[in-house]
Amino acid sequence: MYESSKTEAKWQKKWEEEKVYEADLKKAKDPYYSMVMFPYPSGDKLHVGHWYNFAPADSFARYMRMQGKDVFTPMGFDAFGLPAENYAIKTGVHPDDSITSNVETMITQLKRIGCMYDWAKMVNTSKPEYYRWTQWLFLKMFENNLAYRKDAPVNWCNSCQTVLANEQCQDGTCERCGTEVEKKPMTQWYWKITDYAQKLLDNHEKLDWPEKTIAMQKNWIGRSEGVNINFPLEDGSETLVAYTTRPDTIYSVTFIVMAPEHPLVEKLTKGKDIEQSVKKVVQKIQKQTDIERTSEGGKDKLGAFLGVHAINPVNGEKIPVYVANFALMYGTGIVMADAHDQRDFEFAAKYDIPLKFVISEDGKETDPANAKEAYTDDGILFNSGEFSGMRNREALPKIADWMEKKKMGKRQINYKLRDWSISRQRYWGAPIPIVYDLEGNPHPIPEEHLPWELPRDVEFKPTGTAPLAQSKELKERTEKIFGKGWTPEVDTMDTFVCSSFYQFRYLAEGSDNEFVPKDIDKKWMPVDMYIGGPEHACMHLIYARFVTMALKEWGYASNDEPFQRLVHQGLITNNGAKMSKSKGNVVSPDAFVEQYGSDVFRMYLMFMGPFEGGGDWSDTGIKGIDRFVQRVWRLFGEEAKEAKDSKEAKEVQAKLHQTIRKVTADIEALQFNTAIAALMELLNLLEKQEGISKETAKIFTTLLSPMAPHLAQELWESVGEDGFIINSAWPIYDEALCKEETVTVAIQVNGKVRGEISVAADAAQEEVIALAKQEPNVAKYLEGAAIKKEIYVPGKLVSLVV
RNA sequence: GCCCAGGUGGUGGAAUUGGUAGACACGCUGGUCUUAGGAACCAGUGGGUAACCCCCGUGAAGGUUCGAGUCCUUUCCUGGGCACCA
Numbered sequence: 112m113y114e115s116s117k118t119e120a121k122w123q124k125k126w127e128e129e130k131v132y133e134a135d136l137k138k139a140k141d142p143y144y145s146m147v148m149f150p151y152p153s154g155d156k157l158h159v160g161h162w163y164n165f166a167p168a169d170s171f172a173r174y175m176r177m178q179g180k181d182v183f184t185p186m187g188f189d190a191f192g193l194p195a196e197n198y199a200i201k202t203g204v205h206p207d208d209s210i211t212s213n214v215e216t217m218i219t220q221l222k223r224i225g226c227m228y229d230w231a232k233m234v235n236t237s238k239p240e241y242y243r244w245t246q247w248l249f250l251k252m253f254e255n256n257l258a259y260r261k262d263a264p265v266n267w268c269n270s271c272q273t274v275l276a277n278e279q280c281q282d283g284t285c286e287r288c289g290t291e292v293e294k295k296p297m298t299q300w301y302w303k304i305t306d307y308a309q310k311l312l313d314n315h316e317k318l319d320w321p322e323k324t325i326a327m328q329k330n331w332i333g334r335s336e337g338v339n340i341n342f343p344l345e346d347g348s349e350t351l352v353a354y355t356t357r358p359d360t361i362y363s364v365t366f367i368v369m370a371p372e373h374p375l376v377e378k379l380t381k382g383k384d385i386e387q388s389v390k391k392v393v394q395k396i397q398k399q400t401d402i403e404r405t406s407e408g409g410k411d412k413l414g415a416f417l418g419v420h421a422i423n424p425v426n427g428e429k430i431p432v433y434v435a436n437f438a439l440m441y442g443t444g445i446v447m448a449d450a451h452d453q454r455d456f457e458f459a460a461k462y463d464i465p466l467k468f469v470i471s472e473d474g475k476e477t478d479p480a481n482a483k484e485a486y487t488d489d490g491i492l493f494n495s496g497e498f499s500g501m502r503n504r505e506a507l508p509k510i511a512d513w514m515e516k517k518k519m520g521k522r523q524i525n526y527k528l529r530d531w532s533i534s535r536q537r538y539w540g541a542p543i544p545i546v547y548d549l550e551g552n553p554h555p556i557p558e559e560h561l562p563w564e565l566p567r568d569v570e571f572k573p574t575g576t577a578p579l580a581q582s583k584e585l586k587e588r589t590e591k592i593f594g595k596g597w598t599p600e601v602d603t604m605d606t607f608v609c610s611s612f613y614q615f616r617y618l619a620e621g622s623d624n625e626f627v628p629k630d631i632d633k634k635w636m637p638v639d640m641y642i643g644g645p646e647h648a649c650m651h652l653i654y655a656r657f658v659t660m661a662l663k664e665w666g667y668a669s670n671d672e673p674f675q676r677l678v679h680q681g682l683i684t685n686n687g688a689k690m691s692k693s694k695g696n697v698v699s700p701d702a703f704v705e706q707y708g709s710d711v712f713r714m715y716l717m718f719m720g721p722f723e724g725g726g727d728w729s730d731t732g733i734k735g736i737d738r739f740v741q742r743v744w745r746l747f748g749e750e751a752k753e754a755k756d757s758k759e760a761k762e763v764q765a766k767l768h769q770t771i772r773k774v775t776a777d778i779e780a781l782q783f784n785t786a787i788a789a790l791m792e793l794l795n796l797l798e799k800q801e802g803i804s805k806e807t808a809k810i811f812t813t814l815l816s817p818m819a820p821h822l823a824q825e826l827w828e829s830v831g832e833d834g835f836i837i838n839s840a841w842p843i844y845d846e847a848l849c850k851e852e853t854v855t856v857a858i859q860v861n862g863k864v865r866g867e868i869s870v871a872a873d874a875a876q877e878e879v880i881a882l883a884k885q886e887p888n889v890a891k892y893l894e895g896a897a898i899k900k901e902i903y904v905p906g907k908l909v910s911l912v913v
Numbered sequence: 914g915c916c917c918a919g920g921u922g923g924u925g926g927a928a929u930u931g932g933u934a935g936a937c938a939c940g941c942u943g944g945u946c947u948u949a950g951g952a953a954c955c956a957g958u959g960g961g962u963a964a965c966c967c968c969c970g971u972g973a974a975g976g977u978u979c980g981a982g983u984c985c986u987u988u989c990c991u992g993g994g995c996a997c998c999a
Contacts, residue, residue: 323917323994330916330995337999355999368999412997437997446999453914454997527998645993682993718938720926724919732925735938741953785927788937795937857933862980864933888966900979907932912979 113744115708119821123225131835132184132227136618136631139181144635145172146614146674148643148651149187149234152213153194157220158690159698159716159728160644164680166713167722167783168642169226173817174778175640176227177841183635184227185617187234188214191242192606196539199571206539207567210237220701225709225820227837232617236609242541243562244616244626245609248658249533249544251665253555257303258533260553265532267295272536294397300543300602301530304657308332308526310671311656319676321723324648331649333527338511339443340520342367342421345429349375351421354442354523358514359507361425362495363449363469368414368435368458370444371396376434379417389415389434396436412437412458424519425496431464442525456485469495470503531654533605538569538578540603546589549596560592565603577601610651611658614638614673626667633669641674644682652677678781681725683716690728698728710819711736717783717818739791740822743815746798747808748829765851766796767807771844774814783818790815805830810842857908858883860892876903883909 126132136142147168150161169184176182188210195206214235221228234241252258270290312332315325337356344351351367369376371393380386392415399413414435421432437454438446448455450466456479459466466479474491493499498506514520534543544556544563556563566582579585579601589599615627618635622628637659655673662668682689685696703712715736720726770793777786793811797803808830816823816836827836850872856879858866866886870879880901883889889911896913903909 326917327994333995333998335998353999357999435997437999439998441998448999452997452999454999457997525998648994718925724926726925729925729939732939738953739938784925785937788927791937855933859933859980862978867933891966902932902979904932908980910932910979 113741113748113822113825115710115740115821116705118825119223119225119709122821122824123222126225126227126835127222129835130231131837133229133231134181134183136183136620136635139183139634141180142635143172143175143180143182143640144614144638145175145182145184145640146617146638146642147184147186148641148647149189149610149613150217151192151194152188152190152210152217154198154209154213155692155697156213156216157700159683159700160690162224162700162713163683163716163725164643165221165226166224167680167717167781168640169224169820170713170717170783170817171640171642171778171781172227173820173837174841176837177813177817177839179840182227183229183232183617185232185234186221186226186228186230187613187617188217188236189606189610189613190214190235190237191540191603191609193537193539196537196571199539205567206571207237223704223709224713227820232620234613234616236541236606236613237539239562239564240621240623241616242565242609243623244612245541245604246544246556246561246563247558247626248608248612249604250555250558250561251667252302252661253545255661255665257306257661259301259303260298261301261530262296262298265295265297265299267293267297269293299532299534300545301532302657304531304654305526305528307657307660308334308528310660311528311653314656314660314672318672318674320674321677321679324645324652324677324679327648328653331528331653333525335525335527337442337523337525338514338520339523340447340514341424341518342430342445342447343424344432345420345422349379351375351432351445352443353445353447354525355447357451357507358510358520359492359495359498359503360449360451360469361423361447361510361514362492362498363451363467364423364430364447365428365450365466366430366448366455366459366464367421367432368438368446368448368455369417369432370438370440371434371436372440373434373444376417379419379432383418385416385418389417393434396434399436412454412461414458414462416462424514424517433458433462433464441527442523450479450482451486453485453487467494469493474500531605531607531657533608534602535605536577536601537603538565538571540606541565541609542579542585543600543602543604545600546593547598547600548593553600554593577603579603607651607654611654612662614655615662615668626662629669632667636668636670637672637675640676640678642678642680645679648679679723681721681723683725683728685728687727703730703733707733707737708740708821710822711740714740714787714818718787720784722781722783736787739787739794740819742794742798743811743822743826746794746803747812747826760800761852763796763800763807764848766793767810768844768846768848771810771814771842772846772849775841775844778817787818790818812836813839813842854906856883856906858886858889859908859910860889861912862910865889865892872906876905879903880909880911883911 145168147165172182172184190210195210198204198209199206236242249258268290312329312334315328335356337354338358339352339354340358340361342351342353353367376393380389392413396413412435414433417432417434419432420429423430435458438444448458450456450468451470456466468477468479468486469492470486470490471477471493472490474493476493489502489504492501492503492506498510511522515522542563542565544561545553546556547553566579566585568584569578569581571578585599589597615632618631619625619627659668659673660671663671684690685698688694688696690697700712711733715733718736770789773789774786777783777789809832812823812826812830813836824836852872853869854872855867855869857864858868866888868882868886870882880903884893893911893913898911898913900912
């Protein structure tokens with residue numbers, strides 16, 4: 112009987128004492144940097160999802176180490192953020208206290224997994240020695256004109272009493288708490304991630320990332336190529352610039368719509384009799400949430416005529432100008448509207464605006480009067496001046512060129528990506544290192560004053576103003592250093608800032624005077640393998656890339672990408688539902704680890720299915736892995752029998768080497784489920800043998816060790832090896848030994864399997880086909896028929912066509 | 914609506930370039946050993962059939978091929994992402 116908890120505790124202690132997993136960052140010769148996304152230290156402790164992420168990642172890292180790499184796998188805590196603050200509001204426990212205790216608990220749990228983390232390099236983003244660098248990063252952004260303040264209508268969550276980035280609003284509701292998002296004007300700090308939009312796209316090419324993640328980022332950045340077209344107003348007072356990706360529909364344009372936020376809306380209606388009625392509509396639109404305004408398929412088009420007309424530059428036609436809810440402040444905030452866009456079509460139908468088609472399938476004139484919807488397919492242009500008769504897609508670039516030449520418009524590239532709003536009116540975050548003078552002008556806090564510490568004398572109750580505004584200590588500190596009347600910035604930074612550079616700080620080993628040592632950065636970056644959830648595809652993973660690009664430009668980083676290879680683990684659900692505390696369906700690993708041990712639990716998670724697929728939690732299969740572990744222990748530990756004949760059967764050698772080949776390939780591809788299955792197959796065969804050679808036992812143990820490190824370490828000792836198995840070399844298979852002496856060949860007649868024969872692996876084609884024809888059941892089908900075709904796939908099958 | 918994955922036994926899932934579908938497990942059935950078994954071990958387990966043979970079988974319908982889970986066409990369903998972005 113293998114006693115997991117005793118054995119696991121024993122080796123975990125030894126590994127720690129002998130610092131088996133500590134990396135010497137300076138001396139390492141063949142560095143391999145393996146990271147998992149660091150956890151938030153919540154009071155819910157580690158859940159199954161964490162294990163599902165960390166354990167396979169650890170198995171992979173162990174494998175790389177046995178391949179001879181100097182592997183570095185650090186662990187840390189993403190410790191700032193709303194939950195700790197909410198907990199403080201509810202219970203009065205200071206976030207620093209609850210987080211510190213949660214971190215302690217989680218470290219204990221993490222150590223119980225038995226991963227090869229190098230705890231000496233741990234980071235905690237909420238500690239001054241860490242957020243000093245979060246603040247440093249802000250100063251660098253400020254210095255390089257990438258941080259700026261902007262008064263803007265921001266997304267306000269009334270429940271969290273805080274501003275949300277666009278990226279943090281999902282379907283118009285707060286990503287964190289689900290409350291509907293309101294618009295509220297506020298002065299915010301932004302980081303100019305948009306300066307890097309193109310580079311973020313270009314660099315995708317050199318990343319070893321899942322296609323899906325790259326597609327999601329591309330979508331998020333949302334590059335589009337179009338034309339800004341000038342529509343002068345009839346009276347010549349203004350020119351409306353509309354952005355379009357479809358200049359081929361220019362001859363179809365019969366009206367213009369503007370976003371209600373556009374400053375010209377007010378200017379154009381000022382003093383006119385329609386001023387008030389337009390204002391009312393604008394107000395009504397602005398009350399609409401993003402959901403009402405942007406989704407539900409445009410059932411509720413809303414707008415108003417602005418009482419002015421513009422001129423379509425291509426044909427001089429007078430076209431009315433409207434304000435409309437579906438026009439957003441994207442591009443120029445002004446859209447040319449025509450019969451070839453469904454939204455425009457619906458709007459025109461509601462407000463009785465005339466439409467005309469300019470594209471049809473065959474280029475014959477069609478009339479929208481009878482049409483029920485827009486014609487959005489491609490086709491042939493008509494009534495389009497010199498472009499009539501051309502395919503619209505072919506005409507598109509030509510029209511763009513022509514308009515540029517005639518100065519009617521200019522090509523323009525737009526991105527959906529917006530600048531990163533990093534200000535938060537929260538307590539539990541890194542304070543923004545800015546102070547304001549008597550006139551309210553912002554000044555960066557000199558680096559010598561970092562860390563600019565988070566004050567402790569605040570209440571956490573949400574008041575709508577930032578909690579730091581209540582701190583007397585912060586105010587006094589500011590005045591003492593900068594002068595009377597100076598005030599501190601009271602916002603803290605988005606936690607995504609903290610997590611955008613932690614990969615560098617692991618390498619800095621807590622250094623106070625250097626962000627990251629240059630030689631270490633050059634040696635270890637980018638991270639070779641980064642594993643975490645796909646939910647971070649568009650936020651964390653874009654922010655970290657942006658920050659790394661900026662750091663490279665400023666000379667602090669040697670590489671402009673942080674993570675070379677990225678893998679997402681799948682999601683573990685419970686009865687098909689995502690696990691969450693609010694649903695009360697979170698599965699805690701602790702009870703299973705207690706009963707079966709870490710090795711069994713982690714192997715079960717890996718055996719459940721493909722790593723990137725995730726799956727639905729069920730504990731029914733864990734017994735199978737427990738049995739496997741016990742059987743392994745019985746065979747190699749308890750009852751270890753040396754093979755009487757040191758030369759084992761060829762069959763065993765072949766299977767052994769096939770298994771090395773399979774397990775190696777599977778771990779490389781993070782397909783742990785089939786790697787474990789291969790080891791099970793080998794075990795099934797070995798159990799049938801009279802005895803097992805020491806060499807075979809050693810190889811089996813080594814192959815098992817990435818997945819079951821404790822068991823393998825214990826077996827290592829019982830087969831008579833010294834030291835740590837992690838320091839031994841990964842076995843190499845012999846291709847020649849993988850070959851079996853005889854193979855089973857299937858015989859098909861007219862595509863149906865009619866029998867099988869066993870032949871020597873190197874038998875000649877003629878020989879095999881001759882044997883095949885003699886097989887009784889096959890012969891039955893061949894009787895009285897002429898063979899038309901004979902196919903032999905070596906070692907696999909014979910196919911006879913009659 | 915668009916984009917991306919994916920539909921295989923009672924269950925989780927395996928299946929190089931098209932080459933014996935169901936590896937490996939769970940569960941179930943029978944057995945051995947036991948005072949007992951929710952332990953361990955052995956045998957069986959896609960459906961039809963008493964049974965060898967045989968027939969059917971990878972969401973559905975067609976097609977290519979000696980041969981299709983795999984390739985092509987159409988279609989249905991599930992999961993994930995995006996969405997009045999002009």
